[in-house]
Amino acid sequence: MRDRKEKNKNDTYEKNSGLCMPCKNGTRVAVERSKLQYERDRLYRQSEEYIYWVNLVKKVDQESWSKIQIPDQHYFVITILIGEVFNGGFDQYFFNSSGDYYNFTKQVLMQHGEEDALSLLLRAKQLIFADRAVPVDCEQRRELLHEINAVQELISAELLVLEKQFIETSGRLSDLLRGLVMQYGLYTPFD
Template sequence: MKVPCNACGAPILETTAARNGGVCLPCKSGRRASIEASKASHQRERELDATDPSRIYWRSLIARIYGDDGGIERLSDVEKQYWAVGCLADEVYNGGFDQFFFNSSGEHYEWAVVGLESMGATHSLELLKKAKQILFGFGSVPVDTWTRRQRVIQMRPDDRRLDALDGRFCADPDRLSDRCQAFALHHGLFQSEGS
């Protein structure tokens, strides 16, 4: 049989209540507040996923690229720029420039360059080009994922210069999210809320 936690009201086993002075384990350990904050955060994210035009548009790009007849080739040049810059930002924020080049997103390096130029994101562009030069020198970035990955694996353990570039990129000197949003609105990729 279950009884309500004395602190939060969550149903708990009688044996748990007896062992913990009438409270559930999250309340006893002090984790209840972070659990509730996490639930609220996830709820806000779900609401944004359903209402935020940029998130809705991003999911539509994913569906077009990875759908049955997908591929980035299906996108317009403006969409390719938006996509490549979005992928670049996601990858660098998540794991750094080496992650961007290691993953399939690295095959869109040239579109990321064009997109950053179009958006006027000069600092981000400079950092991307420096990361490219560290990993690939003055040659082009291989489109082939296996070739690109081999080069990243060769360079990464010995070269800490990328860490400094990652930090500078993540400091967001260009306010890249704002630039992406303005770029998308300017090119009519989606409408802003309230438009």
């Protein structure tokens, strides 16, 4: 068995002019980059920032919203807005439970002077729901989204433009999150 493995190794070496498969395929850089990212992710999962977020999500799931401290509430709604729009767009934001916090998110953005993000959120709401109120209940919101799904396809291009603008201006929201972290000592930021 050992001789067969050694023979295969030698055959591969000869066929590839002495290059390993990742080098031959041109994927060595990607493999090394992936290893570095994996290590960074592993370290991040041990950071105060990650632990704070996981505990905050648990707190939101288990406690009454009114019992959660205001800075934590603000941090939560801004983070889920950014995460949902980056991950799947405004329609994902409204479809998922993150849409439960739409009205509060508007207030937080206004309170912190984030007019650009607020304007994009309001425009997305208008495109998706028109003049209808955004239901706070996730199931009701999903039923309504299902009803207006046919119209949704017509506005997808406009939503993509809004999402691109949101992503381009999201640095200000990230700065706001860092400001909340520093002002209220929520956690030690991960470098």
